[in-house]
Amino acid sequence: MSNQKVLEVKNIDFFYDDFQALENITMDVEKNKVTALIGPSGCGKSTFLRTINRMNDLIEGAKLEGDILFDGESIYQENVDVVNLRKRIGMVFQQPNPFPKSVFENVAYGPKIHGVTDKAKLEEIVVESLKGAALYDEVKDRLNKSALSLSGGQQQRLCIARALAVKPEVLLMDEPASALDPVATAKIEDLIEELKNNYSIVIVTHSMQQAARVSDMTGFFLMGELVEYDKTDKIFENPSDQRTEDYITGRFG
Amino acid sequence: MHDSRKSFHTELNDLENEMLKMGSVVGESISQSIEALINKDLELASKVIKNDDIIDDYELEIEEKCTRLIALQQPVAIDLRKIIVISKLVTDLERIGDNAANIAHKVLAIGDQTLIKEMQDLPGMRDIVVQQLRASLEAFVDMDIDKAKEVAAGDKKVNQLDKQIKSELLKVMENDSTTIEQGTSLMFISRFLERIGDHSTNICERTVYMKTGEWTELE
Numbered sequence: 040m041s042n043q044k045v046l047e048v049k050n051i052d053f054f055y056d057d058f059q060a061l062e063n064i065t066m067d068v069e070k071n072k073v074t075a076l077i078g079p080s081g082c083g084k085s086t087f088l089r090t091i092n093r094m095n096d097l098i099e100g101a102k103l104e105g106d107i108l109f110d111g112e113s114i115y116q117e118n119v120d121v122v123n124l125r126k127r128i129g130m131v132f133q134q135p136n137p138f139p140k141s142v143f144e145n146v147a148y149g150p151k152i153h154g155v156t157d158k159a160k161l162e163e164i165v166v167e168s169l170k171g172a173a174l175y176d177e178v179k180d181r182l183n184k185s186a187l188s189l190s191g192g193q194q195q196r197l198c199i200a201r202a203l204a205v206k207p208e209v210l211l212m213d214e215p216a217s218a219l220d221p222v223a224t225a226k227i228e229d230l231i232e233e234l235k236n237n238y239s240i241v242i243v244t245h246s247m248q249q250a251a252r253v254s255d256m257t258g259f260f261l262m263g264e265l266v267e268y269d270k271t272d273k274i275f276e277n278p279s280d281q282r283t284e285d286y287i288t289g290r291f292g
Numbered sequence: 293m294h295d296s297r298k299s300f301h302t303e304l305n306d307l308e309n310e311m312l313k314m315g316s317v318v319g320e321s322i323s324q325s326i327e328a329l330i331n332k333d334l335e336l337a338s339k340v341i342k343n344d345d346i347i348d349d350y351e352l353e354i355e356e357k358c359t360r361l362i363a364l365q366q367p368v369a370i371d372l373r374k375i376i377v378i379s380k381l382v383t384d385l386e387r388i389g390d391n392a393a394n395i396a397h398k399v400l401a402i403g404d405q406t407l408i409k410e411m412q413d414l415p416g417m418r419d420i421v422v423q424q425l426r427a428s429l430e431a432f433v434d435m436d437i438d439k440a441k442e443v444a445a446g447d448k449k450v451n452q453l454d455k456q457i458k459s460e461l462l463k464v465m466e467n468d469s470t471t472i473e474q475g476t477s478l479m480f481i482s483r484f485l486e487r488i489g490d491h492s493t494n495i496c497e498r499t500v501y502m503k504t505g506e507w508t509e510l511e
Contacts, residue, residue, distance in 0.1 A: 248366055275368045277505030288371045289297030 043070040045209060045239040046091065051105035053086060053263075055098065060086045062263045064105070068209075068256075073231055073240045075250035075271065078260035079286070084243045087260065088211050091241065092128040093121050109209070126153060129202035133214040135194035137186035137201075142169075142178050145186045145197055149205040164204050171237075172200035173230045192223025196230065203238075210234065212242040216249065228253050247287055251275045259283045300365045304374065307357050308433070311378050311385075314350035315429045317343065318385050319422050321392035322488060326418040329399045329481065330411070340396035347389035351382045370502070377502040381432070384491040384498075388425065391484040391491075398477040398484075407478075408471040409464050414481060417453045420446070421488045428495040435503045440496035444510035450489035457482040 046068035053061035061083045068074050076084040089095045090103060093114060107114050114124055126149070137145050146165040155161055165182070169175035174196040178189070186197055195215060202210060212231075216224040231240060231253045244250050250257050251271060258268040259280075267274065267283045278284045285291045295301055321340050328337040358379035361367065367375055424443055431439040458479055465475040493510055500508050 247368070251368070276372065278369055284369050287368045289300070290295050 042072075044068065045070040045110065046241075047108040047111075048091075049106045049108065051087070051090060051103065051107065053083075053090060053095070053104075054100075054102045056100040060263050061090070064265045066258060066265060066268050068239060068241060070239050071235055071237075072255040073235050073242060073253050074256045074258065075254035076241065076243045076258050076260060077245075077247055077250050077287075078266075079291070080245075082260040083263040084258075084260040085213055087265075088213055088241060088243050091209070091211055092125045092130060093119075094125075094130065096121065126205045127207055128209040128211060129205065129207035130211040130213070131195070131198050131202055131215045133217055135191055135198050135218070137189070137194050137197050139185065139187055141183045142186050142189070142197060143182040146200050146204045149201060153205055165200075168200040168204040169197075171203045171234070172196045173226065173233065174200055190223070192219050192226060195219060195223070195227060199227075199230065199234075203234075207238065209239045209241065212240065214243055214245060217245060224249070247275075259286060261286070297365075300361070300367070300371075303357075303361060303365075304367075304371060307354065307361065307375070307378060310350070310357070311354055311382060312429060312433070314347065314354065314382060314385050315425065317350065318347055318389050318392070319425050321347070321389055322395075322418060322422050322425070322485075325392045325395035325399065326415055326481075326485075328396060329402070330415060332404050334400055334403065337396040337399040341393050341400075344389050344393040347386055351386040354382045355379055373502045373505060377432075377498045380498055381495055384494045388488050388491045391488050395481050395484045398481050402474055402477050405474060408468075408474050409461065409478075411478065413453055413457050413460075414478075414485070417450060417457070417482065417485045420450055420453070421485050421492065424450070424489055424492040425495075428492040428499070431496060432499045432502070435499065437500050437503050440499040441510060444493045444496040447489045447493045447511075450486055454482050454486040 044067045048064055048066045048068070051061055051064040052059065064087060076088065078084045086095065091107060095101045095103065103115065109124070109128065113119070138148065140148070143165055146168050147161045150161060150164050155164065166175060169178065174193060177193060181188075186194065189197060199210075199215075216227045219227065228249065231242070234240060242250075242254065254271045256268065257271045257274040259266045259274065259278075259282075261282055267278055267280045269279070274283065275287065278287065321343050324336055325340045327333065328340065358375050361375055362372075424446055427439065427443045430436070431443060461475045461479050465472045497508060497510050500506075500510070
């Protein structure tokens with residue numbers, strides 16, 4: 040497998056008004072790999088995640104300098120269609136947030152917005168996406184039931200299915216398992232392992248063990264800076280920067 | 293510096309201290325085994341053999357603690373390497389203990405016979421290996437790579453002494469075949485001390501790994 044870059048982050052500075060939340064972040068995200076971002080609360084990892092599909096555009100007073108290339112093309116040019124960008128770079132959030140609609144409608148929602156109207160085609164997409172999210176077998180008999188009747192873990196996999204339904208290339212996950220119990224967490228982690236065959240994944244997690252288990256690459260953020268970015272085994276066995284070591288071993292002030 | 297895993301790091305320190313205690317018991321056994329030879333103190337030799345059980349218990353106990361810390365604390369980076377290294381070091385210490393006990397067995401076999409040769413080199417060799425063991429554990433505690441390398445380099449002297457003792461004993465045995473049995477035992481004792489030196493070198497190699505995360509063979 041070649042190490043193809045799907046994202047090239049180039050010297051990103053990010054500000055909330057006067058507060059600089061990210062400082063000169065530069066990193067490549069590899070295709071079909073899982074990249075984990077770790078660091079203490081407020082270190083900028085979630086802010087950084089949201090710069091990748093321009094979710095921060097919605098925040099008043101936010102300003103970004105630098106650039107991110109997605110498949111070699113800048114995503115911060117004026118002519119970029121942000122809706123299309125977010126279709127190609129999907130996102131899954133910390134709290135499962137299904138729509139108060141049926142399981143089927145939740146997954147079909149995205150494709151419909153993007154113009155799929157054929158019923159058979161929609162059905163095919165829904166089944167395929169639910170299978171992709173390892174949820175189909177559990178919900179196939181209640182596709183028309185409310186998504187809110189599912190368990191938390193199922194709801195989160197439904198949100199992943201919803202993200203998959205528009206056929207993204209990159210999946211951004213912001214602590215996707217932090218609201219779930221260990222069994223549901225294990226299912227999400229197994230799923231991530233499966234998903235990386237077809238998608239490139241960037242995951243923010245507070246659980247270092249989770250980062251160690253699921254990711255190929257790990258970036259450690261501290262006070263808006265990307266302190267260290269390397270292969271996950273290197274980061275957890277023998278990090279290069281003392282600050283990384285202090286953080287992951289808990290010797291941290 | 294604020295330590296958010298204080299109780300884990302306290303346990304890790306305790307583990308290290310227990311390993312050092314084991315190290316000092318082992319060092320004592322080496323010293324006593326040669327003392328027993330020189331003074332024909334068979335009681336002391338028996339004590340060294342008996343002490344080997346205590347050393348074995350230390351090994352098991354420390355290994356269990358290492359496993360438990362890994363299972364319950366999910367250590368990473370330097371913490372993980374330290375635990376892994378301690379669990380390996382205790383095996384070296386246990387082997388050193390075996391060698392001390394082996395020396396004591398040979399001392400019992402020689403019994404109260406007069407030594408076929410004045411053996412001033414064996415106590416000298418003993419002093420070096422005991423010092424090497426102590427220094428290798430100090431290097432571990434201080435994570436001092438330079439010291440670890442220095443200690444490992446000192447093993448050459450032990451190897452030379454072993455060779456020299458062997459050739460001297462061979463000469464004695466060539467001249468008088470009745471000395472062969474004891475001469476062979478003394479050669480073994482020298483060999484056991486030489487092995488102890490090798491284990492101290494292992495400790496030094498593991499210390500370098502602990503500090504750097506990379507494996508280096510030290511000569």
